[in-house]
Amino acid sequence: MPDSTQSTNKASFFGRLAEQITKYSGTTAVFVGAVGIVLLWAVAGPLFKYSETWQLVINTGTTIITFLMVFLIQRAQNKDSLVLHLKLNELIAATKGASNRLINAQDFSEEEIRLIHQFYCLLADKAKADNDLGETHSVEEAEDNHHEKLAAHRND
Structure with a gap:
C-alpha cells in the first residue's frame, strides 16, 4: 500500500510545478521567446529548402506545447473559479438578509x-x-x- 504522505508530496510537487509553469508562461519574456522561435524557424526555411521536415518541426512543436498548455490553462481557471466561488460564498454568508440558499450554487x-x-x-x-x-x-x-x-x- 503506498504511503499517503508520499502521494500528497508528489501531488503538491506537481501542483507547485504546474503553478510555476502557468505563471512563467504568461510572462512577456516567454511571449518574446515564442516569437523569436517562430522567426528563427521562418529564417531557417530557405536553408532547409522549405522541406516537409522543416514544416514538421514547427507543427509538432506548437502542437505539443498547445496540448500541454490547454491543461495548464484549465487548471488555472478551475482554481480561479473555485476561489471566486469561495469569496462569493463568504459574502453571502456574511451579509445579513442574504439568502444562504445560494451558497455553493456552482454545485x-x-x-x-x-x-x-x-x-x-x-x-x-x-x-x-x-x-x-x-x-x-x-x-x-x-x-x-x-x-x-x-x-x-x-x-x-
Whole structure:
C-alpha cells in the first residue's frame, strides 16, 4: 500500500510545478521567446529548402506545447473559479438578509439553476413594481412590501 504522505508530496510537487509553469508562461519574456522561435524557424526555411521536415518541426512543436498548455490553462481557471466561488460564498454568508440558499450554487443542477433564475426574475419584477431595487431579498418580502404600500395608499 503506498504511503499517503508520499502521494500528497508528489501531488503538491506537481501542483507547485504546474503553478510555476502557468505563471512563467504568461510572462512577456516567454511571449518574446515564442516569437523569436517562430522567426528563427521562418529564417531557417530557405536553408532547409522549405522541406516537409522543416514544416514538421514547427507543427509538432506548437502542437505539443498547445496540448500541454490547454491543461495548464484549465487548471488555472478551475482554481480561479473555485476561489471566486469561495469569496462569493463568504459574502453571502456574511451579509445579513442574504439568502444562504445560494451558497455553493456552482454545485446546483441545471434545473435548480433555472428555478433560482426564475425566482430572481420574479423578485426583480416585484422590485420594479415597487420602484425599489434594493429593499427586498425574497419574493415573500417583495409581496409583503407591495401589499403594505398598497394598503398605505388606500388609507391616504
